[in-house]
Amino acid sequence: MHRLVEFLVGLLFGLGLILSGMTDPGKVLGFLDLFGAWDPSLAFVMMGAIAVGFFAFAIAKKRTTTIFGGALHLPKASHIDKRLVIGSTVFGIGWGLAGFCPGPALVSMASGQIQALWFVCAMVAGMLAFEALERNR
């Protein structure tokens, strides 16, 4: 039952990424190109998502369990540190270079796009490098 919900939510999220234009690197770079011909569409994606998410998380914060009675894991971390800022900045540089962030890259790879496959392989390598660095800290 839970596996089916997770599958369907993944499907819905993937459809949202495609419909919104997030899986088109050209569209993402058009949004990030503030000083060229700027395509503001992706700001509308965020507005649509947050308009729904805001109410969902307002409800989630008041609950201790999910609607199925399971554990509700809201993030506890609230500290703002170098890891957060530097990590996000490194991510943003990669995002601006190729126009892919993790979700759209995975969906594009699944659609058979070779450039997205390269991106995902490198991204997984980067994540594994992070794990290795963390273990040696």
Added chain:
Amino acid sequence: MMIDWTNFSPWSAIFGGVLLGVASALFILANGRILGISGILGGLLPPKSGDTGWRLAFLAGMFVAPWVFLLLAPADLVSVPRIEANTLTTVIAGLLVGVGTRYASGCTSGHGVCGLSRLSPRSLVATVSFMGAGFGTVLLVRHWL
């Protein structure tokens, strides 16, 4: 500032965004988890016993999405992605995105959509950082180099 009216697509952007919001809402309220792609994928590297099933089920859903979209969507909504970066740049970008999102504990979905939705100052700082870096990188690559 110059607006690119040819590519501007506010309606599909809003409806697509609403789908992302609904998916995030279902995930926290039904599964009790934050819908963050870098975290869902990163948690499989390496896999931990008892914590893989939900991640794989979610990713499987994402992987069938482009094919379901082709079946359901009217032809004028199906667009061909525009790829600008060459393979070397793409690989470097992938490495940066992989390392950066794990250090920051989140990406566009976890910090951007879920974090901003729950009014987390930490996620706001993350979002401002990666958006700022994205704007700066495109400025550098498209206009200065």
